[in-house]
Amino acid sequence: MKQITTATIKQMKQNGEPITMVTAYDYAMAKNVCEAGIEMILVGDSLGNVVLGYNSTVPVTMEEMLHHTKAVMRGAQGALVVGDMPFMSYQASVVDGMYNAARFLKETGCAAVKLEGGSEVCELVHKLTQAGIPVVGHIGLTPQSVNQLGGFKVQGKSAAAAQKLLDDARSLEQAGAFSIVLECVPELLAKKVTESLQTAATIGIGAGKYCDGQVLVCNDLLGFTDGFCPKFVKRYADVHGEIVNAVKGYIADVKARSFPAAEHTFKIDDDVLDKLY
Numbered sequence: 001m002k003q004i005t006t007a008t009i010k011q012m013k014q015n016g017e018p019i020t021m022v023t024a025y026d027y028a029m030a031k032n033v034c035e036a037g038i039e040m041i042l043v044g045d046s047l048g049n050v051v052l053g054y055n056s057t058v059p060v061t062m063e064e065m066l067h068h069t070k071a072v073m074r075g076a077q078g079a080l081v082v083g084d085m086p087f088m089s090y091q092a093s094v095v096d097g098m099y100n101a102a103r104f105l106k107e108t109g110c111a112a113v114k115l116e117g118g119s120e121v122c123e124l125v126h127k128l129t130q131a132g133i134p135v136v137g138h139i140g141l142t143p144q145s146v147n148q149l150g151g152f153k154v155q156g157k158s159a160a161a162a163q164k165l166l167d168d169a170r171s172l173e174q175a176g177a178f179s180i181v182l183e184c185v186p187e188l189l190a191k192k193v194t195e196s197l198q199t200a201a202t203i204g205i206g207a208g209k210y211c212d213g214q215v216l217v218c219n220d221l222l223g224f225t226d227g228f229c230p231k232f233v234k235r236y237a238d239v240h241g242e243i244v245n246a247v248k249g250y251i252a253d254v255k256a257r258s259f260p261a262a263e264h265t266f267k268i269d270d271d272v273l274d275k276l277y
């Protein structure tokens with residue numbers, strides 16, 4: 001399989017070819033999504049919610065992110081893997097951000113990092129890209145700032161907020177980001193942002209169809225749980241239902257002593273058994 005690089009993503013934007021991205025958090029999922037032909041994998045800090053059971057991404061640590069990114073890298077073939085910088089791994093200082101971003105590339109082998117924020121992170125984005133670390137920006141609904149945003153809401157609805165979002169996208173591109181995630185942004189604002197950027201590919205989640213690409217959390221897309229599902233998610237499978245039914249079947253078979261059957265069982269010669277005392 002051909003290796004996707006940042007140059008491929010830039011070229012896809014120029015060609016108007018939609019870019020596909022999903023999150024993955026482990027070896028098996030990375031292998032599966034690559035087999036399906038996905039172009040980009042985000043090892044998102046959403047793993048805090050969907051894998052580790054935290055109620056936000058705020059508690060996620062660098063060590064947790066590195067652990068899962070290494071697992072994804074062992075399964076990913078061809079896709080461009082992006083490691084997500086967790087809360088407070090880059091907000092306190094540019095030096096922290098440089099050091100932690102470098103850890104992603106050096107310790108996991110992933111090709112890029114993602115970080116949340118607009119103009120306030122541009123100095124860091126510039127320094128990272130100058131140092132050879134490709135960066136994906138993330139604006140709109142930025143879950144690490146949920147306590148400041150006052151909840152998970154659509155962003156950029158007022159004229160001032162929309163202008164700030166557009167300015168942030170332009171600043172991130174100027175600083176060197178090769179791609180920008182737009183989360184929970186009105187469709188026509190995402191279109192305006194996408195058309196305003198010359199090189200940085202927009203990747204939408206809850207941002208409508210005019211972005212250069214789309215990203216979904218793989219657990220949402222696959223229906224891993226039957227709980228709350230955001231409006232912008234389309235479920236392509238009911239893995240939750242499949243798992244519950246499969247495990248119910250296993251429990252029933254074990255209780256009925258119909259599993260394991262002969263074909264799952266190892267044999268021993270009678271004369272060996274006869275020698276036992």
Ligand code: KIV
Nearest residue numbers: 023044045046181205
């Ligand atoms: O952590 C994550 O999964 C993300 C996506 C929602 C873009 O940031």
